Each structure stands twice: as C-alpha cells, then as structure tokens.
Amino acid sequence: MMDVLGYPESGLFSAREMKFRNQVRDFVAENLPGEIAARLKCGHHANRGEIEQWTRILHERGWSAYCWPKEFGGPGFTSVERYIFEEECAIAGAPELVPFGLKMVAPVLMKYGDQRQRDHFLPRIARLDDFWCQGYSEPGSGSDLASLKTRAVLKGDHYVVDGQKIWTTSAHDADWIFCLVRTSNETKRQNGISFLLVDLSTPGIEIRPIITLDGKHEINEVWFEGVEVPVENRVGEEGMGWTYAKYLLEHERLNFGGMGFCKRELTRLREMAATSLRHGRPLLEHQSFRQRLTALEAELAAIDLTNLRFLREVEAGRENPLQAPVLKIISSEIQQAISELQVRALGSKAMPFNPQGIASNAGHYFAAENYCNMRKTTIYAGSNEIQRNIAAKGIFG
Amino acid sequence: MNSIPVPTKTALPLLFEPDDTLEMLADMLSRALAGQSGGHWREELWPMLAELGLFAAVMPERYGGYGGARTAALVCRLLAGSGVVSPYAVSSAAIAPSLAELDQPAGRVTALLEALVEGRQVATIALHEVDALPVLRDFQTVLSGAGEGQWRLDGAKRMIAFAQEADWLVLPARNEAGHLVIIMLDRASFSPLLQPCTLIDSMPAADASFSGLVIDEDAIVAVGEQAESLLRGIVDRLTAAQCAEAVGAMAYMINATAEYLGVRRQFGQPLSAHQALRHRYVDMTIQQAKAETMAALAATAVDQESPEQRDRALARARYVIVRAAWFVSQESIQMHGAIGMANETPVSGYFKRLLALSLWLGDEDDALEGLIA
Numbered sequence: 001m002m003d004v005l006g007y008p009e010s011g012l013f014s015a016r017e018m019k020f021r022n023q024v025r026d027f028v029a030e031n032l033p034g035e036i037a038a039r040l041k042c043g044h045h046a047n048r049g050e051i052e053q054w055t056r057i058l059h060e061r062g063w064s065a066y067c068w069p070k071e072f073g074g075p076g077f078t079s080v081e082r083y084i085f086e087e088e089c090a091i092a093g094a095p096e097l098v099p100f101g102l103k104m105v106a107p108v109l110m111k112y113g114d115q116r117q118r119d120h121f122l123p124r125i126a127r128l129d130d131f132w133c134q135g136y137s138e139p140g141s142g143s144d145l146a147s148l149k150t151r152a153v154l155k156g157d158h159y160v161v162d163g164q165k166i167w168t169t170s171a172h173d174a175d176w177i178f179c180l181v182r183t184s185n186e187t188k189r190q191n192g193i194s195f196l197l198v199d200l201s202t203p204g205i206e207i208r209p210i211i212t213l214d215g216k217h218e219i220n221e222v223w224f225e226g227v228e229v230p231v232e233n234r235v236g237e238e239g240m241g242w243t244y245a246k247y248l249l250e251h252e253r254l255n256f257g258g259m260g261f262c263k264r265e266l267t268r269l270r271e272m273a274a275t276s277l278r279h280g281r282p283l284l285e286h287q288s289f290r291q292r293l294t295a296l297e298a299e300l301a302a303i304d305l306t307n308l309r310f311l312r313e314v315e316a317g318r319e320n321p322l323q324a325p326v327l328k329i330i331s332s333e334i335q336q337a338i339s340e341l342q343v344r345a346l347g348s349k350a351m352p353f354n355p356q357g358i359a360s361n362a363g364h365y366f367a368a369e370n371y372c373n374m375r376k377t378t379i380y381a382g383s384n385e386i387q388r389n390i391a392a393k394g395i396f397g
Numbered sequence: 398m399n400s401i402p403v404p405t406k407t408a409l410p411l412l413f414e415p416d417d418t419l420e421m422l423a424d425m426l427s428r429a430l431a432g433q434s435g436g437h438w439r440e441e442l443w444p445m446l447a448e449l450g451l452f453a454a455v456m457p458e459r460y461g462g463y464g465g466a467r468t469a470a471l472v473c474r475l476l477a478g479s480g481v482v483s484p485y486a487v488s489s490a491a492i493a494p495s496l497a498e499l500d501q502p503a504g505r506v507t508a509l510l511e512a513l514v515e516g517r518q519v520a521t522i523a524l525h526e527v528d529a530l531p532v533l534r535d536f537q538t539v540l541s542g543a544g545e546g547q548w549r550l551d552g553a554k555r556m557i558a559f560a561q562e563a564d565w566l567v568l569p570a571r572n573e574a575g576h577l578v579i580i581m582l583d584r585a586s587f588s589p590l591l592q593p594c595t596l597i598d599s600m601p602a603a604d605a606s607f608s609g610l611v612i613d614e615d616a617i618v619a620v621g622e623q624a625e626s627l628l629r630g631i632v633d634r635l636t637a638a639q640c641a642e643a644v645g646a647m648a649y650m651i652n653a654t655a656e657y658l659g660v661r662r663q664f665g666q667p668l669s670a671h672q673a674l675r676h677r678y679v680d681m682t683i684q685q686a687k688a689e690t691m692a693a694l695a696a697t698a699v700d701q702e703s704p705e706q707r708d709r710a711l712a713r714a715r716y717v718i719v720r721a722a723w724f725v726s727q728e729s730i731q732m733h734g735a736i737g738m739a740n741e742t743p744v745s746g747y748f749k750r751l752l753a754l755s756l757w758l759g760d761e762d763d764a765l766e767g768l769i770a
C-alpha cells in the first residue's frame with residue numbers, strides 16, 4: 001500500500017520499524033470491525049460502544065495501552081512506534097482511544113501516584129473499565145487556569161468539593177474525572193491547587209450537556225455540591241497539583257500529532273473532490289482546486305515529517321522547548337485547513353446539516369459538521385495564542 | 398477598550414452616496430427588528446416588513462419602489478445582522494424586481510407580482526442541480542412537448558431554499574431545442590415532490606425530482622433570450638443580496654467580538670489588553686471595511702451597469718466578501734474561546750450563517766475564474 005502522501009518506501013523508517021508497521025497493519029485489517037471503520041470513514045464520530053469494542057480488541061493483543069512502558073503493563077513501544085501505531089489505526093478507520101485515561105491521568109499516576117492508585121487504576125484504564133474525563137477548565141478559568149475556584153476542604157478522611165467545571169469532554173460517557181481543585185488560598189495562586197480523582201457516581205455531582213455549534217453533545221458542565229472524595233484519591237501531595245498538571249499538559253501537547261487522522265481526512269477530501277462537479281466537470285480537473293489540494297498535501301507532508309523529526313530528536317535525547325508548542329500549532333491548523341477544503345470541495349452539497357435517516361445520509365460526508373467541530377483544535381489543549389506565548393517566552397524570555 | 402473602534406449596530410452600508418431616505422428606512426427597520434421576538438417569519442417579520450413598505454420599496458418606481466438593489470441590500474444586511482433567516486433575499490430582493498422587468502408578463506406573473514408587493518405570497522427559485530455551484534446554463538432538467546398545449550418536465554433540483562414554505566417555485570429548465578425556459582409552478586404542483594432538509598444555518602430547504610410532471614402552457618413564463626435575461630436578473634440580484642447578508646452577519650460577529658474582548662478577563666486583565674488579539678481584531682474590521690464597499694458596489698452594479706461591468710463587479714464582490722466571511726467567522730470564534738463553540742452563544746449561529754452564505758455565493762476560485770475568462 002502506497003503511503004497517503006506518496007513518501008518513498010525507505011529512508012524514513014528502519015527495517016525494524018517497517019516490520020512493526022506491517023504487523024500493526026495486518027492486525028488492524030484482520031481485527032477492526034468493518035462496521036466501525038465504515039462509519040468513521042463516512043465522517044461519523046465514534047460512540048462509547050465502538051471505542052469500548054476496539055479497546056477490548058487491542059487489549060487482547062496487549063496493545064490497548066500502546067503508549068505505556070512495559071513496567072506499567074504497556075507494550076513499551078518507542079515514540080516512533082507509537083506514531084506508526086496511531087497512524088495505522090487512524091488510516092484504517094479505527095476510533096481514537098480515550099486520551100483522558102491513557103495519555104493524561106495514567107502518566108501522572110505513573111510519576112506521582114502511590115502504589116495503590118497505580119495498581120487499582122492503571123489496569124482498569126487499559127481495559128477501559130473506567131472511562132475518564134478531564135476537569136480543569138472553569139467558567140472564569142480557561143487560559144488562566146491557575147485562577148480556578150472549585151474548592152476542596154479536608155474534613156477527616158475526605159475532601160468536600162464545591163464548584164463547577166466546564167467544557168468537559170465526554171463527562172456524560174465517563175465514570176471518573178480528574179480535577180484540579182483549590183485546597184488553600186496561597187499568595188502564589190499556583191501553590192494552593194491539588195489533584196483529585198473523583199468517581200462521577202458520587203452524590204452531589206450533576207452533569208449538564210453543552211451542545212456545540214455542530215449540533216453534537218460532546219462537552220458538558222460538571223457541577224459539584226458537597227461532593228465527598230476520599231483523601232486516598234488525592235494524587236501526590238496537597239498543594240502540588242499545579243506541578244502535576246503542568247507535567248500532564250506537556251504530555252498532552254507532545255501527543256497532539258493526529259497525523260493519521262489528517263491522512264484519513266485527506267483521503268476523504270480526495271474522494272469528495274473526485275465526485276463533486278463544478279460546471280459539469282469533476283472538481284479534481286479544475287486547475288485552481290488542484291493547486292489548493294497540492295499545496296495542502298505539501299503542507300501536510302511538511303508537518304507530518306516535522307512531527308517525525310521531533311520524535312527522532314526526542315528519542316536521541318535532544319528535546320527543545322519549542323517542539324511542543326510548534327507541534328500543537330501546526331497540527332491543529334492543518335486539521336482545520338483540511339476540513340475547510342473539504343467544505344469548499346463540496347460547495348453547496350455540504351449545506352444540508354446533520355440530515356437524519358439512512359437515505360439522505362448516504363453520500364453525506366458530514367463535511368460542514370466536522371468543519372464546525374474542528375474549530376476546537378486551536379482552542380483546547382492550550383489555545384494556539386497561549387502556545388505562541390509559550391514559544392515566544394522560550395525564545396525571548 | 399475605547400481604543401478599539403466599534404462599528405455601531407445601526408450603521409448604514411457604506412454606499413458611496415449618502416441617501417437620506419435610505420438612512421431613514423434603515424433607522425425604522427433597525428428599531429422594528431429590535432422589537433421582534435424571533436417568531437416564525439411569516440407571522441412576525443412579514444407583517445412588519447409589509448407595514449414598513451419594504452416589499453414595494455425594492456420594486457421599480459411604478460410599483461412604488463425606491464432605490465432598487467441598494468434598498469434591497471440595506472434590508473438584507475439589517476435582517477442578517479439581527480440573525481433573521483428568511484426568504485426576503487430570494488423572494489423580494491431577487492425574484493420580484495426581476496419578474497417586474499418582463500415585457501408582456503403572463504397572467505400568473507402579474508398576479509404573483511401583486512401578491513409579492515403586498516407581502517401576501519413568497520416565491521423561491523431552483524438553482525442547483527447535480528453541480529456543487531448554482532447552475533446558470535446547460536440545465537439538465539428538460540421540458541418537452543406532451544401534445545395539445547401540454548408539456549412534461551423531467552429532471553432533479555437540489556437545495557431549493559424555503560421550498561416547503563414558498564407559494565411559487567421559479568424553475569429554469571432546457572427545452573428540446575436546447576433553449577432556456579423559465580417555468581413557474583404553484584404550490585399544489587411542486588409541494589408533493591419535495592424531499593425536505595435543513596441547512597447549516599437552519600434554513601429550511603428541499604430537493605425535488607420531476608419525472609414526467611405535466612405542465613400547462615401558462616406555467617411557462619419566459620423562453621430563450623427573455624428567459625436568459627430573467628434568470629440573469631434573479632441570479633445577479635440574489636448575489637448582491639447575499640453579499641449584503643454576509644456583510645450584516647460579519648458586522649454582528651465583529652461587534653460581539655469587541656464586546657467580548659472587553660468583558661472577558663483572564664490573567665487579571667480584559668482580553669482586549671493583549672496586543673496579539675487587538676491586532677487580529679483590527680484585521681477583522683479591515684476585512685469588514687472592504688466587504689462593505691464591495692457589497693455596495695454589487696448592489697449599484699445590478700441596477701446600473703452594462704452586463705460586462707456587472708459581471709466584473711459581482712465577481713469581485715464575491716471574491717472579496719467570501720474571503721472576508723471565512724476570515725471573520727473563524728477569528729471571531731477563536732477569540733471567544735470555548736464559549737464561541739457553544740450552540741447557545743449567538744456568534745456560533747452567525748458562524749454557520751456565514752458558512753452557508755459563502756457556499757451559496759460559491760467558491761472564491763470560481764469568482765476568480767469568472768474574472769479571468
């Protein structure tokens with residue numbers, strides 16, 4: 001199979017990595033349920049059932065916690081192998097695994113959690129027995145996260161939590177939420193924050209849906225009123241939550257790539273352009289569109305290979321502080337650029353919105369819906385403005 | 398905050414020559430729109446527009462009109478700027494004044510014109526077939542003879558705006574000789590054929606398939622050259638009206654963004670204190686300024702210019718305005734942060750309205766190709 005971007009057969013990956021790629025590709029081809037792949041390749045989002053099904057299949061093979069080291073039950077892939085794994089899964093139409101457990105709370109537990117927390121939570125995350133979500137943002141605290149106000153007061157052997165989180169992705173599907181909460185009012189705001197693991201079935205928690213502009217229910221408000229959280233569900237020390245959160249944010253940013261997803265969407269874009277007619281001719285035959293498409297492909301190749309280059313540098317121990325913000329910025333912007341060109345390619349055909357029913361869904365690519373949804377990529381996980389601030393601070397101090 | 402220039406909500410489109418009558422009209426309409434409660438357009442908006450005389454205003458003088466496409470642009474801009482999604486652009490700004498230009502109009506045209514001017518009825522047009530862009534020639538919908546003053550229609554149209562709610566459907570097709578014909582169908586004959594859907598900006602629309610639909614002679618309102626100039630009139634006026642709608646929606650987003658940047662505080666100061674955001678906000682207003690100019694040019698061109706001048710003005714307007722619409726809508730959501738993505742936040746509705754308008758107006762590449770050709 002030719003690479004989506006037409007890379008040379010050799011030179012990018014070692015023979016060992018190529019072998020690994022083939023192994024993953026064969027496994028995915030044999031084991032990814034066809035109905036899931038078909039739905040996702042039409043532009044649908046994976047639902048909880050589909051994510052569970054795929055996680056369990058990978059778990060059997062020992063790959064569900066593909067980004068973890070061996071000592072915590074992962075396969076111990078190198079970072080380039082992880083990149084290959086994600087790419088093969090995404091291109092084949094597999095659902096993205098829940099990042100909040102695997103890539104966010106798990107690394108924090110590995111580094112700062114106690115033995116009991118690791119033994120209890122990590123295997124459950126790997127099997128997706130627990131679906132996690134991330135409770136950081138609050139109505140008044142977005143980019144300025146350290147201003148957060150949700151309070152946790154220690155009373156005997158538990159904390160009592162009051163406050164509100166917002167924009168919480170998947171809270172309505174989740175079993176657990178990891179939260180940043182204020183445990184004391186220090187003069188330096190960052191010092192009074194702690195990191196709590198909260199069971200979402202605890203009394204006093206209310207989850208309210210927020211519908212996004214694409215008409216979907218993906219994010220939520222999570223309200224806490226007198227919620228009792230056992231003290232053993234605090235990670236690390238009280239007041240050190242900001243340090244753990246920063247560690248996690250860095251993890252989140254280096255994980256941002258999503259290049260496999262971009263390649264899957266590029267393939268869809270080519271399909272759309274091949275079927276879309278302009279003045280009676282397929283769009284792909286129009287010079288102006290070919291130019292846009294070709295430019296986008298060159299841009300994606302540059303971003304994809306930059307991603308790979310950074311991974312090689314990190315593997316060789318040559319990290320630099322610009323890699324994470326640069327990667328977040330370019331990956332999120334290319335995702336948006338692809339979704340924008342999809343809408344342009346379909347033109348007026350992209351206009352019917354979330355049509356119901358099988359008949360009208362056939363041949364509907366959900367391009368406008370996804371274009372709306374993709375606006376999030378430059379806002380969440382540290383907005384691109386904040387990333388630019390971080391990068392500029394790294395350069396100018 | 399005061400250092401950021403905030404366009405006021407009631408500002409007129411920057412037509413090159415200020416016009417007191419139009420300014421008064423704009424004032425009245427803005428005030429009336431502020432009092433609307435957002436009910437169905439037919440029940441709430443239509444009686445209000447009729448009372449203000451805005452159905453007649455866009456017509457030629459003999460119908461009591463004033464200002465032509467400039468008036469239409471003004472109304473469309475203000476409607477879109479208050480979030481209204483209605484058939485005013487297609488029915489009143491585009492179809493009505495174009496039908497009024499017909500020499501010796503058929504009986505049903507005269508009756509319809511009267512109903513349109515009084516705001517009693519609404520007409521729409523089927524411009525989309527299989528193509529991703531509106532089709533202006535080489536229609537695949539075909540009208541052929543079925544003997545004794547009867548005709549049959551075969552083909553399919555897509556995304557007819559407000560089809561379920563319209564009283565009349567203007568339908569371009571090709572006859573057996575390959576000439577353009579414009580057919581006008583009444584509600585009873587087209588409504589059973591509709592497959593409805595809702596568009597991105599919550600506009601109702603429908604697809605329709607015709608297979609051997611029998612049509613009477615008097616449904617054919619123009620053939621050949623006459624049909625071509627009628628279609629052209631409708632399409633050009635619709636383009637100018639949609640340009641004005643885009644400018645209205647952009648104005649809303651820009652105002653809302655300025656307001657939000659002023660009230661939202663992070664890091665102990667308003668967002669408007671960050672230079673990165675101030676510059677980008679100003680870039681939005683620059684796009685808006687150019688878009689305003691081009692919408693005014695488009696409206697003037699529709700009524701005044703030679704066909705060649707008109708094509709050029711409209712294509713340039715489409716190019717500038719569609720680019721501005723993508724830019725302003727994306728930047729506005731970005732500067733709102735997550736709250737801009739919530740369906741409840743008004744800017745998210747305007748974001749989708751601008752997306753829809755960009756798609757109706759067609760790709761900027763297509764506008765450029767038109768200019769090069």
Ligand SMILES: Cc1cc2nc3c(=O)[nH]c(=O)nc-3n(C[C@H](O)[C@H](O)[C@H](O)COP(=O)(O)OP(=O)(O)OC[C@H]3O[C@@H](n4cnc5c(N)ncnc54)[C@H](O)[C@@H]3O)c2cc1C
Nearest residue numbers: 134136137142143167168169376380383385731732734735
């Ligand atoms: C779809 C979606 C899913 C999300 N999921 C989660 C989740 O699961 N859990 C969670 O905790 N949070 C989540 N978030 C929230 C996300 O982390 C925040 O939206 C983000 O941190 C930005 O905060 P804000 O939205 O309050 O914007 P604000 O901080 O109010 O910023 C508004 C605008 O101002 C800009 N800005 C702010 N400060 C500066 C500055 N100093 N310089 C220049 N520009 C600045 C921002 O970049 C942005 O463009 C999600 C958001 C979205 C959209």
